[in-house]
Amino acid sequence: MSEADSVGAVEPQTMHFAQALRLASGASIRAYDLAYETYGQLDAARSNAVLVCHALNASHHVAGCYAAAGGGPAGSVGWWDNMVGPGKPLDTRRFFVVGVNNLGGCFGSTGPASSDPATGRPYGSSFPVVTVEDWVRAQARLADRLGIGRFAAVMGGSLGAMQALQWAIDFPERVAHVIAVAAAPKLSAQNIAFNEVARQAIMTDLDFHGGDYYGHGVVPRRGLRLARMIGHITYLSDDAMMDKFGRSLRNGRFGFHFDVDFEIESYLRHQGDKFAEYFDANTYLLITRALDYFDPAGRTGGDLSAAFRPALARFLVISFTSDWRFSPERSREIVKALLDNRRDVAYAEIEAPHGHDAFLLEDPRYHALVRAYYERIHAGLPGAAR
C-alpha cells in the first residue's frame, strides 16, 4: 500500500439550516444549505476533527475524487488532495477532515444563484454581503450538527487561512490548533485594487444585469474571464511565470496582431475561459469583498495584538518567499501579534519560487512541516498511540 493514497471516491453532502443566520452587515439569511464533505472517522472522544477552509476558487471538495461524470464544475479531484488523505500530511487515517463550501458559494451551498424562498427566484443582487466572520459562524453551526465541539485544528491557505485565524478569535474554546498558510492579517491597498478591477470587469459586463443575470439566460462571462486572468497574475511570481513561459512564442515568431503570440497569453486566456465556464460571477464579487473586509484588528482599533488576545489555540504559520500577494512580511505581522500574546507559534518561511500558489503545491519542505505538525497534534489527542 502506498503511503500517499487518495481518500478515493467521495460524495458531497448537504446540511440544511432552518434557523436564520444574522450576518455582520446586519442582514440575515433566513435558512440555508451548506455543502460539505468529510474524510476519515471521527474518534470516540470526538477529538480528531480538522476543518479545512477554502480560498477563492475552491470548495468543500478538498480531497478524493468524484465518481464518473458527476465530477462537479470545479473538477473531479479535490483541490488539496496532495495535502489530505491516508498517509498524506493531514492523514485521514488519524483525523476526521471536514471541508465546507462557504455561504454565498456556487458549489452547493446557498449562494446568489440559489432560489430565494421569499421570491422563488435566484437571490442574485439581493444576496447579502458575507464576511469571514459570517462564514466562521456558519461553519461552527455545521460543527455543532456534526457533533464536533472542538476542532483539533482549523486549517487553510490564503483566504482559508483568514478563516482559520478568525476561528481562533471568535471561538477560542473550539479550536486547539490553527494552521494558517500564505495568509495576511488584512489586505493591502494593492490587494484591494486587484479585487476592485476584477469586480469592475464583472459588473461592467453588459451581461451582468446588475447581478440578476440568471433571469436573462446569460452570465457575465467576459467579465469573469478577465477577473480570473487578473487574479492568476497575482497568484504566480514573476520568476515562476518567467520560468514556465518566459517570452516563448506560440508560433516561433511575432504575428504582428493581437491574437495569441506569447505562450503566457494562451495560458491566461485558457485559465479565464475555463473559470468562466463554472464559477458564478456574484460569488466572485462576494468572496473578493469578504477578502477586502477581513481585518480582525478593525474591532480593536487597528491593534492586531489586541485582536488576537482572546485566542487560545496553538499556531503554525507558513509563508512562501516568492509570494508577492501575501508576502512573508504579512505572515510575520500575524506571528508578532500572536507572540505579543505569548501564544505558542511555529513560523516557517518556505523558500519556494511559485508565488502565492505555492500553498497548493507539493513542496517537500512545506509538506514535511505540516506532516510533523499534525503528528504532534495527533500525539496529544486522547487515546492516540504514542
Next chain:
Amino acid sequence: MSEADSVGAVEPQTMHFAQALRLASGASIRAYDLAYETYGQLDAARSNAVLVCHALNASHHVAGCYAAAGGGPAGSVGWWDNMVGPGKPLDTRRFFVVGVNNLGGCFGSTGPASSDPATGRPYGSSFPVVTVEDWVRAQARLADRLGIGRFAAVMGGSLGAMQALQWAIDFPERVAHVIAVAAAPKLSAQNIAFNEVARQAIMTDLDFHGGDYYGHGVVPRRGLRLARMIGHITYLSDDAMMDKFGRSLRNGRFGFHFDVDFEIESYLRHQGDKFAEYFDANTYLLITRALDYFDPAGRTGGDLSAAFRPALARFLVISFTSDWRFSPERSREIVKALLDNRRDVAYAEIEAPHGHDAFLLEDPRYHALVRAYYERIHAGLPGAAR
C-alpha cells in the same frame, strides 16, 4: 526670475511625410503625419537637440501648456513639465527639445482613428502593428526634416527609455547620449500578462467591434477603463498605495455592497473613467504590443551585449528601488550589457517609494542627477560656455 519656469504657452505642430515607411512587420504606412512640439532654440551648429520619447499615456506635449480651451485631451500641462523647461534639469535655455507623438498614437500623429487615404474611413483594425524600431525610424525622419543630424541626447522613461536605447543601436552616429529611466531590456512574462489582460478587456468589450468601432458611434469605454485600472496598479508600488490610500474608507465604515467602499476603489475608477474619455482603444493595443515586442537581443540570438555592440553613445541609466514593473534588476541587465561593450555608462538606483511612476515625479536626487548629466553634455557642446 525663477530658476524653474515653465516653457510657457506652446503649440503643437504637424509634419507630413509623403514617403511610405516600411515597418518591422513587413507592412507599410503609405503616408503619415507626426505631431510634435519643440522648446528652446537649435544652436548654429545644430548640436544641442534633445529628443524626448513618450511612454504609454503621453504624447509630443512634453512641456509648457496649451493656451485656453484647446488644452488637448491629455491635459493642458506637458507630461514632463517638471523635467523640461528653462532652469529645469533638461534646460530649454541650453537645449532644443523635441517631443513627438509616435506613429499609431491618438494625439495628432497618424493612428488607427485617422482616415486611411485608401478608403476614406478610419484605419481601425487595418492599422498595422508598429514596433519601437518603427517609431525610432519615424523619429529619425522627423529629425532629418528638422535639420538635426545628431541628437545631443535621446531621453525617455519606461517605454520612452526603450526608444532611446533603440536609437543607440539603430542610429549610433546620430545620438551622443542616451538617458534611459525606469527601463527594461524586454518585458517579462508578467509584464506581458498585464498587457494581455488589458488588451482582452478592450477586445472583449462589445463596443470594440473588432477594432472598427469608429463607424458605430461608440468606443470600448468599459474595456479601456479596465485597461487603465490594471495599468495603474502596476505603476504604483504596494507601499506607495498603502501610504496614499491604505484601507481608508470613503464613508468611514463598510457599506456591505460593491460600490465604492475604499478610497483606492474610488481612485482607480476615477483614473479609468478619465482615461477612457480621451485615449483611443486601438492605440492602447498598439502601444502595449510594441512594449511586448521590444527585445533588442532578439536580433542577436538573445545576447543583449551583442545587441548593444553597434552603440556609440554614452549612457545614463536610472532605476527606482520600488519599481516592480521594471525593477532595478532590469536596468542592471542593460548596464551590464553596455559595460560588456566598454561603453561609457553612469548608473543610478534611486531610493524612491513611488514605484514605476517615480520617473515622472520630482524626486530631488533624481532630478539633480539628470541636471548634472545635462550640464556635462552641455559643457561638451561646440561653443558652449565652459
